[in-house]
Amino acid sequence: MKRFLIMISVLTLCLTFLLVIPAMAVEPTVTTSRSGPDSVDVGVAQSWIITIEICPDDEDLEEVIVQGGIGADLAITMVNSTSVTHPMDKKTEQTVGNVTLIKKGGKMGATIVKWDIGTLVSCLTLELTVETGLNPKDKQEFTSAELDHELDGGFSATYTYSGIEYETIETEPLTVDVVEG
DSSP states (O other): OHHHHHHHHHHHHHHHHHHHHHHHHOOOEEEEEEESOSEEETTOOOEEEEEEEEEOOSSOEEEEEEEEEEOTTEEEEEETTEEOOSSOOTTEEEEETTEEEEEOOSSSOOEEEEEEEEEEOSOEEEEEEEEEOBOTTSOBSOOSOEEEEESEEEEEEEEEETTEEEEOOOOOOOEEEEEOO
């Protein structure tokens, strides 16, 4: 009888492992990159293209949303190849396809990017064209020198797999050096 109970315990443990572990092992890969100059002079207008890519693991994922923030000193001018209204007023939203831009309040107001993908079955790419904006005093950003100035706050994805919601690790922020001209 004791041997039978041990076998049942081992079988239960194996079934639990098979049911739980696959759901935890499935995670999409979110990456970001930028094209444009590595450094910019203080007070000089500049633009970059920020590329966000998400690729599924071997399984289809549902309810996928990629979200991140763009610095308040930048204006998003294009989503993929579609122009957007800029500068955006604080506390406003605009939607381009399945991408919503949410301009926050505060002193200058960062922009939250929410990319609502839905079901992810293959790799997808989003391109954001950003440029230095004007600050509240109508001065051209960037207004001071800084090494490793962050263009974004990182991006992550939430998704559902086997009825359970997960979130990926946030990407590292993309940076540029702002130098005195």
